[in-house]
Amino acid sequence: MTRPLVQAQIPVDDRGLAYGDGLFETVLVRDGEPLLWPQHMARLARGCRVLGIPMPASDELDGLPALAGPGLQVLKLVLTRGSGGRGYLPSPSATPRLLWQLSCFKPQAQRWEAGVRVRHCHLRLGSQPLLAGIKHLNRLENVLARSEWNDHEVAEGLLCDSQGNLIEATCMNLFWQRQGRLETPRLDGCGVAGTLRAGLMERLSITEVSTGPEVLMEAEAVWLGNSLQGLWPVERLDTADGVLQRRWTLVDLHRSVQREAHELLGYPTDFGN
The missing domain is CATH 3.30.470.10 (Aminotransferase class 4, branched-chain amino acid transferase, N-terminal domain)
Structure with a gap:
C-alpha cells in the first residue's frame, strides 16, 4: 500500500x-x-x-x-x-x-449507479452566520451527527438547524427538484458551502431556499454531492429512527444533474437505469 x-x-x-x-x-x-x-x-x-x-x-x-x-x-x-x-x-x-x-483516492462509484439510502439525524446544527459557508476546523457537530448510525447501508445523514431548516448532510451538500425547479438549502446561518455546489450553481439554475425537511416528501428527485465523491442520487430516505419515509425510482432526471456534476470532476457521465 x-x-x-x-x-x-x-x-x-x-x-x-x-x-x-x-x-x-x-x-x-x-x-x-x-x-x-x-x-x-x-x-x-x-x-x-x-x-x-x-x-x-x-x-x-x-x-x-x-x-x-x-x-x-x-x-x-x-x-x-x-x-x-x-x-x-x-x-x-x-x-x-x-x-x-x-x-x-477511489470514489464509491457503485453509489453513482445504484443511488443511496440516507436518514435524518437527531442532532441540530447551531446557527452562527459569521462562520456559515466556510470550512473551518471545528466540525464537532458533524462528528456527533455521523456517530448516530453504524449501518453501512445508510450512506449519509441529513441535518437541520435549530430552527428546523434543512441544511446539509454530514459531509455533503443537498439538492432536490420540486415542481420542476432545482433547489438547495440556503446556508446563511450554518453549513458548508461546497465547491461542487458552487460549480453546479454556475452551470445550472439552482434556487437557494429556507425550508424544513418536509420538502423532500414533495421532491421529484434528491441528490447528495461533494467535490470528492461526485453526485449520489437518493433512492431511499429514513427517519432518524430508521423508519422508511420515502423512496425514489432513479430516472433520467437524476442522471441529467449527475452528468453536470461529473463533467466538473472528470467522472463517468454514462449511467444505466
Missing part, C-alpha cells in the same frame, strides 16, 4: 489543534491537475477574511497539486492561525501554519 505524501508537524500550542482556529480544504487531483481549484481557493480566501488569517501566497498553494503525479489523489490543505496567544485571544504576531497531505 502506497504511503500518503504528507507534510505535517503540529506543535501542541497550535491554535488549530487547541481551538479549531483554522480552515481546511480537500481537493480532488487528477494526474496532477486540481479539480474545482478556483472554487476551493475562493472559499479558503473567504474563510481567511472571516477569521482574520492571512491567505497563503498563490505560488505556495498552486504548486502542491502537481506533486500528486499520475492517478486520482486527494490534496488536503490545513491552514491554522499558528502558535501563540494566551487563552482564546490570538497573538497579533502569530505566524499562520500551512499543512498538507496527498493520498490516493
Whole structure:
C-alpha cells in the first residue's frame, strides 16, 4: 500500500489543534491537475477574511497539486492561525501554519449507479452566520451527527438547524427538484458551502431556499454531492429512527444533474437505469 505524501508537524500550542482556529480544504487531483481549484481557493480566501488569517501566497498553494503525479489523489490543505496567544485571544504576531497531505483516492462509484439510502439525524446544527459557508476546523457537530448510525447501508445523514431548516448532510451538500425547479438549502446561518455546489450553481439554475425537511416528501428527485465523491442520487430516505419515509425510482432526471456534476470532476457521465 502506497504511503500518503504528507507534510505535517503540529506543535501542541497550535491554535488549530487547541481551538479549531483554522480552515481546511480537500481537493480532488487528477494526474496532477486540481479539480474545482478556483472554487476551493475562493472559499479558503473567504474563510481567511472571516477569521482574520492571512491567505497563503498563490505560488505556495498552486504548486502542491502537481506533486500528486499520475492517478486520482486527494490534496488536503490545513491552514491554522499558528502558535501563540494566551487563552482564546490570538497573538497579533502569530505566524499562520500551512499543512498538507496527498493520498490516493477511489470514489464509491457503485453509489453513482445504484443511488443511496440516507436518514435524518437527531442532532441540530447551531446557527452562527459569521462562520456559515466556510470550512473551518471545528466540525464537532458533524462528528456527533455521523456517530448516530453504524449501518453501512445508510450512506449519509441529513441535518437541520435549530430552527428546523434543512441544511446539509454530514459531509455533503443537498439538492432536490420540486415542481420542476432545482433547489438547495440556503446556508446563511450554518453549513458548508461546497465547491461542487458552487460549480453546479454556475452551470445550472439552482434556487437557494429556507425550508424544513418536509420538502423532500414533495421532491421529484434528491441528490447528495461533494467535490470528492461526485453526485449520489437518493433512492431511499429514513427517519432518524430508521423508519422508511420515502423512496425514489432513479430516472433520467437524476442522471441529467449527475452528468453536470461529473463533467466538473472528470467522472463517468454514462449511467444505466
